[in-house]
Amino acid sequence: MSNPESFVDEVSEAVRRDKLYASFRRYGWIGLVVVLAIVGGAAWNEWQKSQADSRAQAFGDAVLTAIESPDAAARAKALAAVPADGSQLAVQKLLAATDVDGDRAGAVAALDALAGDMTQPETYRDLALLKSVLLQPELALADRRAKLEPLAGLGRPFSLLAREQLALMLAEEGKTAEAIAALTELTQVTDAPGGLRQRAGAMVVALGGVLDEPAPAELQEGASE
Missing domain, CATH: 1.25.40 (Serine Threonine Protein Phosphatase 5, Tetratricopeptide repeat)
Structure with a gap:
């Protein structure tokens, strides 16, 4: 009895292998696509992170260069020329408003505009409003x-x-x-x-x-x- 049972087991195992190979040939490409998507997504995220880091460093370097000028007018012009977007604009405006060289009204106007810009993070808006109030001790x-x-x-x-x-x-x-x-x-x-x-x-x-x-x-x- 053992030989027939062994034969049946071998046949069953062979059938299972054939089904497995057939399924792999039929659906294996899905797994390959998933793997490629995961690897590609990770590579894309790393590339984006690298681009963001490079952009932030370039912005920081440009700002530091702009504020090194001993002349207030030159500093303001250089700072305004630094390419910026998103939250970088808030940083740029805060720096420009801090370096007013006597133009307190202009600084207050710039700070109030930033404080009311709902597209900017709350941290920058709150800081702008706080600085605006500190620049206006004459307010009631x-x-x-x-x-x-x-x-x-x-x-x-x-x-x-x-x-x-x-x-x-x-x-x-x-x-x-x-x-x-x-x-x-x-x-x-x-x-x-x-x-x-x-x-x-x-x-x-x-x-x-x-x-x-x-x-x-x-x-x-x-x-x-």
């Missing part, structure tokens, strides 16, 4: 506060800087206790930049407040001056 407190309060919201990229300015406005209004409370709060934000925490601490001391921890010597000296 209510107007400055209205511009900065949205920037101080949770999760906004420059929330801490906006909160610092809002606290200083409280001091400007004569609301000393509220200003001290707001500034003290900033000194306790563990992930806040060290410079911001030091400034907030110095203002607390200058306004007559007391920090939970002894203020560093440089803050005490700054306040006494």
Whole structure:
């Protein structure tokens, strides 16, 4: 009985192999196409990444070259001539508005235009609005506060800087206790930049407040001056 059973097994195995080979001949090209698509896609992504890196480097080099000129007018002209698109335009406008050489009105107009450009990332728009407000100390407190309060919201990229300015406005209004409370709060934000925490601490001391921890010597000296 074993010989017939072995024969049947061999025949069945041969049939399975024939079916497998037939299926491979019929559908094997699909697998080949899939492999080629995966390899081609990976190569395309790497090429795009390389192009983006080269473009970013070229933009950075051109900007650095443009701002090296000692003459403000020449810097502005060279910076405006740097090819840019997308978020690079925002960087270009921010740099141009920073290097105003006395043209504060022009800088404010450029910053406000960028702040209102919804095609740009929120980070650049918020920074432009913050810089615009800082360039206009003559604005009414209510107007400055209205511009900065949205920037101080949770999760906004420059929330801490906006909160610092809002606290200083409280001091400007004569609301000393509220200003001290707001500034003290900033000194306790563990992930806040060290410079911001030091400034907030110095203002607390200058306004007559007391920090939970002894203020560093440089803050005490700054306040006494």
